[in-house]
Amino acid sequence: MSWNEPGGDKKDPWSGRNDQNSPPDLDEVVRNLQEKLGALFGGGSNGGGNRTSGSSMRGAGWVAGGALVLWSLSGFYTVDEGTRGVVTRFGAYVGTSQPGLNWHVPAPIEQVQVINVEQQRFIEVGYRSGGGQAMGSVPKEAMMLTKDENIVDVRLAVQYQVKDAKDYAFNVLDPASTLKQVTESVQRGVIGRSDMDFVLTEGRSEIVQEIKSEIQSVMDAYRTGILITSVNLQDAQPPEQVQGAFEDAIKAREDKQRLINEAEAYANDVVPKARGAASRIVQESEGYKEKVIAKANGDVSRFSQLLTEYKKAPGVTKQRMYIETMEQVLGRASNVLVDVKDGGNVMYLPLDKLGVGRTEAAPDSVTNHEPVAPQPTLPTVKESKTDVRINSRERDVRGRYDGK
Known part of the structure; x- marks a missing residue:
């Protein structure tokens, strides 16, 4: 009799809610569950053997369905931000697949490899570091030959990240190892085209940019999916065996540059002064030139006016010119002229005092108002030869203006 038929024991095989005092029969619960699963998958319920066979098939179907559901649910996966699947x-x-919740056909049909595309990775060429401190050079990687046949120790650090997850996962077996080999090859090529002084001094930034460009070009040709973010030249120095001599050479070069700078500073101080002095001299020369030209033009104008007056009254003009000339000539002279007639008495005068007084009385006859040294005085005139000198000088002056 079924549990829910009239007159039954009212035992609920699922929950026992009609009989709270006695537990359900476990065998009956399993049997009822098998019957329901068999009915769901088309199994029969008549006959003892058929009922047992159908129950087994229905149980296997349920197990397979549950396994299929669980297998399908295993295909869900999550891709974090900054990664690609x-x-x-x-x-x-x-x-x-992009960041978020995704689904794929579960394994072993499909698989997902999650790659971080924002992580900053790096490799070291020529040295190894540990704990943030350099552990020294790796000579096999660091020693390189320059264009001028010198050996230089170069240490390089390359930072990169993934720009294409597909290429990064499929095209190169070991991307980091490939990048390191490419970096070392490119680095040797660039250093080999440069001189040692250029590598160790002013050429560092240029060399870094060239190495970065060539590495990116090679990695793109290989389709590695790698993006070079930065190339850092950690150190570049000569080998340890010749480092002392090289430091002396650097000091000498620095002293040379220092002396050049000092010489340039001195030149910058002296040259402007010399140019200023030259400009002043040129301006003074221009002023003197203008002065001479103006004076010459004034003399020409005065002579022209004098010529006009001479043509109007030659005698008067000639007499005037004579008097003015004698005034100018005798005004600058320190000699004392005494007119002594024949048979007259000889005059005794303090000629030295008269000469000094005359010299001081005619300051306008001195050029540029400079002091004039006192002239020696003449001895006292004792004979009438003075008249001869006066008459001779007067005849010379008259003859000059008369054209004789």
């Missing part, structure tokens, strides 16, 4: 189907690329 590379989906492959039996090893072949299917697609790239």
